[in-house]
Amino acid sequence: MIWIPIGIGVFVVLVAFMMYNSLVGKKNQVENAFASIDAMLKKRYDLLPNLVATVKQYMEHEASTLTEITELRAKATSGQVSSDEAVELNNKIGRAIGGIMVAVENYPDLKASENFKDLQRSLNEIEEQLSAARRAFNASVTDYNNAVEMFPTNMLANMMGYKRRRLFEVTEKERENPDVKSLFAA
Amino acid sequence: MKTMDELKVFYESDLKLKLGSFEKRRKKICAVMLVTVILFLMLLAVVAIVFPGLRQPPQGLVFPGIIGIVITVGVLWFVSRGFVQDFKLQVVQEVVKFCDPSLNYSPKGHISQHQFQGSQIFKHHIDRFSGEDLVSGQMDKTAIQFSELHAEYKTTTTNSKGQRRTQWHTIFKGLYFVADFNKNFSGRTVVLPDTAEKLFGFLGKKLQEMNLSRDQLVKLEDPEFEKMFAVYGTDQVEARYILSTSLMKRITDFKKKMKSPIYLSFTGSNVHIAISQTRNMFEPRIFRSVLDFSLIRGYLEDLQLFLDIVDDLNLNTRIWTKA
DSSP, rough: OHHHHHHHHHHHHHHHHHHHHHHHHHHHHHHHHHHHHHHHHHHHHHHHHHHHHHTTTTGGGGGGHHHHHHHHHHHHHTTOOHHHHHHHHHHHHHHHHHHHHHHHHGHHHHHHOOOHHHHHHHHHHHHHHHHHHHHHHHHHHHHHHHHHHHHTHHHHHHHTOOOOOOOOOOOOOSSSSOOOHHHOOO | OHHHHHOOOOOOIIIIHHHHHHHHHHHHHHHHHHHHHHHHHHHHHHHHOOOOOHSGGGGGHHHHHHHHHHHHHHHHHHHHHHHHHIIIIIHHHHHHHHHOOOOOTTOOOOHHHHHHTTTTTTOOOEEEEEEEEEEEHHHHHHEEEEEEEEEEEEEEETTTTSOOOEEEEEEEOOOOOOOESSSOOSSSSEEEEEEEHHTTTHHHHHHHHHTSOOOHHHHHHHHHHHHEEEEEEEEEEHHHHHHHHHHHHHHHHHHHHOOOOOEEEEEETTEEEEEOSSSOOOOOOSOOOOOOHHHHHHHHHHHHHHHHHHHHHTTTOOOOSSS
16 A cells, blocks of 8 residues: 555656656757857858958948958957947847848849858858758747746746746837938938 | 749640640550559459359458459559659659759659768668659759658557567658758757647646757747747757747748748758658559640649748848858
């Protein structure tokens, strides 16, 4: 008869141990996914000097945007920014690159150059990979949040001090459609 | 894309003559079959008369009956073999060339077992592998190859009397398509029909996560896509790089167009698509006229359906580092 409470006890311990490991695993997966975003951002930083150099000779009117990109990149890679600041910097870099790509329409020589075409392909690829990394991050945060908030793992999560995390979101400013005319303005 | 009118013109000018001679051959084959069947029935009648003992339990006639059917099918196969081969080489080949002159058609060729197994869509051990009707070529920037394939495995059971019975089970039968994918990637991502989620909902997803025979489960954002498919991949970020929001939508639309189960795999720089189908394509008809325009139209429609995959999945958009 004594085996029943012992059996139940063992079962509960096993379940608790599985839930604990699952929570830790999900938390680590979020860190992992965040690191992937960082890796993709670094790839983008590496492309930026090439972009500025290729475009500078042709695009006289875009000099200010190019300077902005160089400055933003320096700041982002300096290692002295907080993660929130880094996110904002990277959003700005993204917008600046987008602006250059649209403005290229005014410079047919540049658009046709092989250097630029290769660069454009690399930039397209890095943007897609960055988007993929952000989606993967959001998926792992959703998984983690589910575990932290759903029964029965929420009890254990509370005890472990695990809290809900924020998804990677587009800011209000980015949600506005870009004013293409202003991007073309000299 | 060829229109029906262009096909009609082609049919009238080029094909009708060839089809005419094939129709004559087909009629001869039918005549031979008819004679065979009549001869066999006569033989059966003779046997029944000469050996009245066999008639008493009518089951006695079943054994010679089965032999007769086997012989009839054997004769049909033997006599029509040459016909089917010639028809494919002369008629189907013409239709393929009409559709796109750069395409190559090989009636006996098929996608290799190595490629089939390499995609990791179907992981079962294969005991018998066959295929036919290989079409290959280049659609603008995308190299493609497709053929019919039939992969099977066998089980041998020994019943109580010690007799061994071999049963064949189909792993996959249908059309298998391989194309050069428009992005560079290094791992493997497999997209399978989602049966568990349909049946078991949330629990189904849990079961899929625990599937040890497959790579990591990748949970994607498109709800319609997620309902139809379960995705397993070697890398979470790469799987999402390949399966962009637009590609997921395109795959969903393609599945709706096909109406039969589809399986995809992204491996080794290519996309593999397996479309389950029971019907046999690009076959001539033995017991119905081959002069029928709808037969030729059917071939073209089938061909076009698969060539359109390149556009359906936007494979010619090459804006990333892969040319």
